[in-house]
Structure formats: C-alpha cells, structure tokens
Amino acid sequence: MKPTFEHDWKQDYIEAVIFDMDGVLVDSEPIYFDIERASFAHFGAFLDDEEHHGYVGTTLETMWQRVLDKHQLNFTLEEVLNHHNSNVIKIMTDHPDLRPMPQLERWLDWLAENQIPVAVASSSPKVLIDLIMNKTGLGRYFSIRVSGEDVAHGKPEPDIFLQAADQLGIKPSACLVIEDSRNGVKAAKSAGMRCIGYNNPGSGSQDLSLADLQITGYEQLWNLRNELLFSS
Incomplete structure (x- = not known):
C-alpha cells in the first residue's frame, strides 16, 4: 500500500x-535492547517493555539518569555509563549482523x-x-x-x-x-x-x-x- x-x-x-x-x-535497536536489558539487570533495575521503549531516541545519559531515579539505584551516572558503554562498543565491534x-x-x-x-x-x-x-x-x-x-x-x-x-x-x-x-x-x-x-x-x-x-x-x-x- x-x-x-x-x-x-x-x-x-x-x-x-x-x-x-x-x-x-x-x-540496531534490537541489539541495543538486549545490551540495555543486561545492563539494567546488572544494576538491579527490571524495566517493562513500555518503559524501555519510551527511552528510544534519547541519549544514554538521559535514559540512565531516569532509570537511576525511577528505580532508586545507588550507583552514580558515571559508574553505569562506564559499564554500559564498554559493553556496547565491544558487542557492536564484534557483531556480525550490522x-x-x-x-x-x-x-x-x-x-x-x-x-x-x-x-x-x-x-x-x-x-x-x-x-x-x-x-x-x-x-x-x-x-x-x-x-x-x-x-x-x-x-x-x-x-x-x-x-x-x-x-x-x-x-x-x-x-x-x-x-x-x-x-x-x-x-x-x-x-x-x-x-x-x-x-x-x-x-x-x-x-x-x-x-x-x-x-x-x-x-x-x-x-x-x-x-x-x-x-x-
């Protein structure tokens, strides 16, 4: 149509x-979703799909600050970004389907x-x-x-x-x-x-x-x- x-x-x-x-x-969004779910779980945040999809298009800083605040996580923004970014770069560098x-x-x-x-x-x-x-x-x-x-x-x-x-x-x-x-x-x-x-x-x-x-x-x-x- x-x-x-x-x-x-x-x-x-x-x-x-x-x-x-x-x-x-x-x-690449499905790849990011998988990486992000692993990072959320690593820091003790368990998001439903509605919340997770609501962050599409925002910066990582914005997404993670909102997750830290909403889920009351006792980690700094710098800590979670360092962990997450290192995983993203490694996985994207090696990913065969990009x-x-x-x-x-x-x-x-x-x-x-x-x-x-x-x-x-x-x-x-x-x-x-x-x-x-x-x-x-x-x-x-x-x-x-x-x-x-x-x-x-x-x-x-x-x-x-x-x-x-x-x-x-x-x-x-x-x-x-x-x-x-x-x-x-x-x-x-x-x-x-x-x-x-x-x-x-x-x-x-x-x-x-x-x-x-x-x-x-x-x-x-x-x-x-x-x-x-x-x-x-």
Whole structure:
C-alpha cells in the first residue's frame, strides 16, 4: 500500500535530508535492547517493555539518569555509563549482523546524484556513530555526523536537528528528517522540519503520529521520491 501524507506537506523544496542512525540506517535497536536489558539487570533495575521503549531516541545519559531515579539505584551516572558503554562498543565491534537497511544505499545514491546533502543526527555517542559508519560502509555518504554529545539537550528537544541543519548550511524548514522514534519525530517537528516516520518493528511500539508521512521501508520512499519536492 502506498503511504499517504498525514499532515500538510509544505510546498518549500527539500534541500537536505537528516537521518537518525539506529533503526533508520541500521537495524540496531534490537541489539541495543538486549545490551540495555543486561545492563539494567546488572544494576538491579527490571524495566517493562513500555518503559524501555519510551527511552528510544534519547541519549544514554538521559535514559540512565531516569532509570537511576525511577528505580532508586545507588550507583552514580558515571559508574553505569562506564559499564554500559564498554559493553556496547565491544558487542557492536564484534557483531556480525550490522549492515545497512534494505534499499537504503540506492536511496542515498539517488540523493547524492541529485546533489541533496545528507547528515546523521543520532543520540548515540560519537564513538559509536563512527564505529557503525565504518563497519557498515555508510561513512562514505555521511561527512556530517551530529551526536547527542554535541548539544545541550537531547531528543525530544530540537537541538540536535538544528545543529545538523547549521552544519549543512540549510535552513530548518528546508530539511527533511527520517526518524523511527516518538522522541525523534517530536524533536524534528519542534525544529520546524518535515519528518518521515520509519515504522521499524525492532524499535518497539513507537507513536509516530506527529510525522508528516510514515513508511515501513526504503522501497516505499524510493517510489515516492518524485513527490517529495526535492530541489535539484
């Protein structure tokens, strides 16, 4: 079924595309969920799926501070982050199944051919963004990479997308964001950008209703490429 626009799609041309990373460029959210569940249990926190999925799109610092507070854990933020980050880097470095989403590279090649610049804006730490870009081969597309570490406030605040637009040299209203989380969609819309919600089952039960359009894969987006008002 062809997706339909759920909100008014402004008639300004799109001059740049900003991608979230996890769940959008690579299907890594299920891997993170497993790592996070192990870390939560290590520190004595046992989260249900609703709470866990509610942290998708936020920075690790935000997630862990909320978990520490809600579950009244007697550990410092530094302690839990050091433990968790070391596990994430080790597992992601060795993981055999990190690869680009299906049909993504055809879409990225088309954007490049049409001189539409792109950026990554991910809540993940910069070292993890670089690791995944290098491991998947996607790094050749993304010279602009903005991390949650680069801004004062993470998603759902708009800071990370505004920073990406600034680095691209494109006004926010001319940027299109592709996001798989409720927090990310809210951040994109708060930044004054158009947003496509990527319905990825691996990202949990995310409410993407604020997105202008929802898709389930890049093949759908490919078929809509001539309807999205790209400048060229």
